[in-house]
Amino acid sequence: MSLLNHHPYLEINDVNKQFIVDDQIVPALSAIQLAIQAGEFVSIVGSSGCGKSTLLRIVAGLECDYQGTVTLDGKRIVGPGLDRGIVFQEHRLLPWMTVTENITLGLTESDPERKKQIAQTYIELVGLAGFESAFPNQLSGGMSQRVAIARALVNKPQLLLLDEPFGALDALTKIQLQQEILRIWQSEKTTMMLVTHDIDEAIYLGDRVVVMSKRPGMIKSIIPVNLPRPRNRTSYQFFEIKKAIYREFFHEDEASLEYVI
Amino acid sequence: MSLHLGKGTAPKVRRYPKNNQTFTWQQFILPIVLLIIWQMFFELGLIRSIVLPPPSTVMKTIGELLQNGQLFKHLGFSLIRVLEGFSLAVLFGLTLGIAMGLFRNVYLWLDMLIQVLRPIPPIAWIPLAILWFGIDEMSKIFIIFLGAFFPILINVIEGISQTDHKFVEVAKVLEISRLKFTSKIVLPGALPSIMTGLRVGLGFSWMCVVAAELIAGTEGIGYMIMDARQLAQTDVVLVGMLTIGITGKCFDYMLKALERKLLRWKTTYQGA
Structure with missing residues (x-):
């Protein structure tokens, strides 16, 4: 490095x-x-x-x-x-995707089982366990931004x-x-x-x-x-x-x- | 909300605004009142039956036409034509619209042609339609196709062009493939507009079926209306008009149900 x-x-x-x-x-x-x-x-x-x-x-x-x-x-x-990952001022989550789908949007992993596991890890990392299948319009501003952070982190x-x-x-x-x-x-x-x-x-x-x-x-x-x-x-x-x-x-x-x- | 979100402290999910579309009583008041006034006008001798037959006569005619199977026969023919013409319009409108929306070059090549063809009313195509497709089904379907095609096409292109630049940046940053970008970001985002296009297109299909059935033939609701006009059967004309109205409404209802299913993520403004 x-x-x-x-x-x-x-x-x-x-x-x-x-x-x-x-x-x-x-x-x-x-x-x-x-x-x-x-x-x-x-x-x-x-x-x-x-x-x-x-x-x-x-x-x-x-x-x-x-x-x-x-x-x-x-x-x-x-x-x-x-x-590089980026988190914007607005969460920029896709409104038609659930929390999990938003997080895995850019995930390079193709194995669906593994994909789900990674998503779950990051959902828990940002403290959103239980909201996996929620849509962005059901989330508060802070929660949406947590999802955006998870999405940015998911590819490490x-x-x-x-x-x-x-x-x-x-x-x-x-x-x-x-x-x-x-x-x-x-x-x-x-x-x-x-x-x-x-x-x-x-x-x-x-x-x-x-x-x-x-x-x-x-x-x-x-x-x-x-x-x-x-x-x-x-x-x-x-x-x-x-x-x-x-x-x-x-x-x-x-x-x-x-x-x- | 606490920092460590345990089980009991998870923030509550905000509820969906419920937009279930069952019928409500308000929708029926105005039509019923109008029917009553209409009937009263007749009872009071203010309008002649030949100019506007009262609801009671129209109901009787509906009964007759249902009994002798005429109404279902004509409706069946029109229905099939609408479905065929509309399906073709959906097929071509979606394909071409997506191609024009996604590829700048396709758009540049075709846009002028489409903008010139679009304002021509389908009814003006009838002479050519007859010359090209004869006086059978094909020419009628072509007219309906024309009516539905342009609204679908325009709305698909419009929907795609309104893809939020912010999402484009998200896709760039996440290095999403073109295919995934299209299927997961562009098309779902265009879906509300596409659904509007389909609904408008379907409405136009019903408008055009009457025009299409001006072309030779002895079946269809449009034919039924024109035939009744020549025989001065105003009640039958009204039955035909009502049939198109109600069937059109039913179709729109189905499309709206589909729209709600597909656009579950969307909240709609339902008025104050």
């Missing part, structure tokens, strides 16, 4: 990306440089429109039109692959990309699912890359928090979170890190204010 030859598992090297909106070039990402080790949990925070989701989509292989290189385990990413990706996965959930469900994702990270040893606008969430989950600035999206700073897990959101150290991140955003605002005046 990558650890042996001391290369980072995921390497994002000088990535730039533009969108064309109404014949105008809008820079979305600028000079993104980020290396993620195998097994690491990296959070990326930024206000909406900072290009953080675009970065995640590039790693997922859904955006291929960019400058720079992104390598996974030494190989360049040229498109989607089963070595080495890298799980989380694109604001809990953004649409209520505060309590959100905290629950954050704990779940931590548990899954610890048991499955999957490398995690989480995009969020929730600073608490970023600190609670990440080994490092990448702070991004707006238009064009640039990495402002990378803040390590050296707190033992499970982390206490109300502890002083947690608050200190939170303050540091807030300061990053605040500086940006202050700077832009000055320009305005």
Whole structure:
């Protein structure tokens, strides 16, 4: 694995990306440089429109039109692959499929017995035993997102990309699912890359928090979170890190204010 | 909900909205009231029987036509024609619609032709139909086929084209094969639209059967109506109209039942 030859598992090297909106070039990402080790949990925070989701989509292989290189385990990413799983902000479950069918949709295993077994394992992993044959419209938002997580994990990706996965959930469900994702990270040893606008969430989950600035999206700073897990959101150290991140955003605002005046 | 979902703490499944489609009393009130008013108009001498025979006369005629087997004979012929024409329309409409929906090139090649042919009413095809297929069954089935074919085709294409881009991305990320993508994501997603196409198409089949039976022949509900018109048997005309209406409704009911079965996952808005 990558650890042996001391290369980072995921390497994002000088990535730039533009969108064309109404014949105008809008820079979305600028000079993104980020290396993620195998097994690491990296959070990326930024206000909406900072290009953080675009970065995640590039790693997922859904955006291929960019400058720079992104390598996974030494190989360049040229498109989607089963070595990466992704959970979107909306659960994106197929409404005509049951929980089990949704989870096994992308499963490469062909033996039906084995398939069922794997599905069951992941249904239990995300705590949905008993809901195997439920349809998505019978599930709550949090439950749907659990299914989406199981679907992303079922082919055992080495890298799980989380694109604001809990953004649409209520505060309590959100905290629950954050704990779940931590548990899954610890048991499955999957490398995690989480995009969020929730600073608490970023600190609670990440080994490092990448702070991004707006238009064009640039990495402002990378803040390590050296707190033992499970982390206490109300502890002083947690608050200190939170303050540091807030300061990053605040500086940006202050700077832009000055320009305005 | 607790973090460790044990047996007793499993969140409850939200109930399906029940949309069982049994008949309800509201559906019958308006028709019955109309029948009563209609009969009263006749009793009061406000309308002449030749212009609009009262329900009582129509009922009597239905009885007669049932007794001498005329109604079933004509209905049988029309029914078979509708089924044949509609089946052909389903076969061709689905196949071509799926091909056009899935393959951009097929769509580009055929779309213009179809858009030009579509507005032509089936009835305008009758002269050609007779020249091509003669005055027997084939020409009649062709007219019915035309009526049902386009609504099915258009709705199939429409349904496929509305595949959610978000699901396309899911398929990409999961590296699903083209075949699986089509069968598990595109077609089930297009199914509501396809079912609408089938229902509209079936409705058009019944409309066209009357037109089709204008072509020579001595059987069928359409023929029965035209024949009665020439003999000024308004009551028989009404019986024919009612027969088509009720049979059409029955067919639609069956398709709707099928739709409910196939679209179990879907919740429908049933009005406030």
